[in-house]
Amino acid sequence: MEVFGFKLIKQGQAEYVLTTKTRKIYFFATENLIRQMDQAVFHQAINLAESQGLVGPVCIMPDAHSGYGAPIGSVFATDEDGFVFPGAIGFDINCGMRLLVTNLMVDDLAPYLEKLVNKLYEMVPVGVGKKGLLKINKQELKSLAELGVSYMINNLGLGWSKDVESIEERGSIKPADFSCVSDRAIQRGLTQLATLGSGNHYLEIQKVEEIFDKKLALQYSIFDRGQIVIMLHCGSRGFGHQICSDYLVEFEKQARKHKIKFTDRQLAGLPLNSETGQNYIKAMFCAANFAFVNRQAITYQIRRSFESVLGGKAEDYDLRLVYDVAHNIGKFEDHKLPLSNTVKKVFVHRKGATRSFPNQPVIIGGSMESGSYLLIGTSDALLKSFGSTAHGAGRKMSRTQAKKQIDGRNLWQTLKQRGIYIKSASYSGLAEEAGFAYKDVSEVVSAINQANLSKPIAYFKPIGNIKG
């Protein structure tokens, strides 16, 4: 098929390939989803493919849309002698998803729903310039950034010991070195623990709408339609944003100094083994750990909110962690390069893409109207996409366009009538996040299912939402 003048050859179910001068770009999407991608996705994917130091193909996920530098929904790898690209990991380092399960059914929660949403809104600050309710000092921030979730649970008491078992990398990526983080990033991090942020970040109360794999669902304590689960989407807040900003500027300076060329300023890259490259990785891992502890701190606030509104102990409502997984991250992993028999240690860049290793839960969040999915990773993903899959519904309409089409108050009212109670910091922001601004999440999941990057376990629909 031809899209914007680019020729894509069909390779399999929801798999197309675009061949550039230097390497292949795999699109794991249906024809319909590829045609919904904006033109810049193709240009940015080609820019990536022609960047220095890559190994294997560039992979584009079905929810891809243009970003800055690299498309949101892109995956690629560089070998140990290759490059690292901060812009292809993104500002919101370790933006990710977390899913908690309850033993409540929708009818059990119905009388408390609005009160619970309001309580969560109070306990987890959202929106512009909001500070978190859990205060930490600089030493604690250092320990959290370097040691991750286990420090938060063991030393600050914010969580259950078993939580770490259900987090990617057990909530701690090494080597994280706080001395590589600027004072500006530290100042931003100190005030923002247990905050959600804004834009497409959310905390959602959902009900199980459909179960596709009963055996696997039970393994994650999902037993019936109508069961209540809690989903969370947020990242490393200002701490991670500042780390990315600081290093982007430094990368550009160093790249120019060493006459390293790049096609987009946001795609400035440096050798992994360079001093600046190494420092970025150590700082980026600090941000990744901060994102894990931020979602852990929010989980603590969720459990407290349940106790406050419904009474008793959080354990009475189960509230166990199903999984926590990143979708903006760079990591060292061993991979058999796609279409090759060689296993290599590579540095995988995932920007708007979720790790999807065999038997690992994958969480894909849709818009506040359309619902979300729990899936399981596959061995095919390891062979095809550096063990990666999609991350969400993917935007198809700009914020300005969306706001022109609907008024936030009307949307709020319409959703309330449909049984979705929303507490938002901004009606304007709510309009920007309307369901029609996104692709159909079920079509995205169908594409990754067809491509065998991950398989659906259960589908959830929102009944309550907290939004920045």
Add this chain to the structure above:
Amino acid sequence: MPYVFIKDVVADIGVEIKANSLTNLFSDIVRSFYSILAQRSTASAKVKSLRVKIKAGSLEELVFKFFDELIFIKDTKGLISQSLAQCEVVVNKKAKDKYCLDVELNCIKAENIVSRVDIKAVSLHRFSVKQTQNGYKAVIVFDI
């Protein structure tokens, strides 16, 4: 209008600012920043002054650092910059720091705005600040 939103930015927000002087450029930068973050301020909002000084080797670097500072103030002090009370830009092409900015910001507490959407960072994607025949033109894409 001193700034316009760029239409082909899908998930984030981009602005194009045209100004006839450096002073107006920085004034419009603050106004565009405020209009992304806030729909309006509440009636009770009190204005707080904040002085900021920034040095840079180029105009692009100065604008980048200035936005970074506005974001930093928002996140660490909980203050949203609304407008400029005073602005001085000193240009010395022979100095290492060719541009020196000295501004007094009019800020409002974050709890006193009706918020729109938060800005995470200024991206370098499409980022440019150029002198034109009529003054200055800046293109900025924000990560939202």
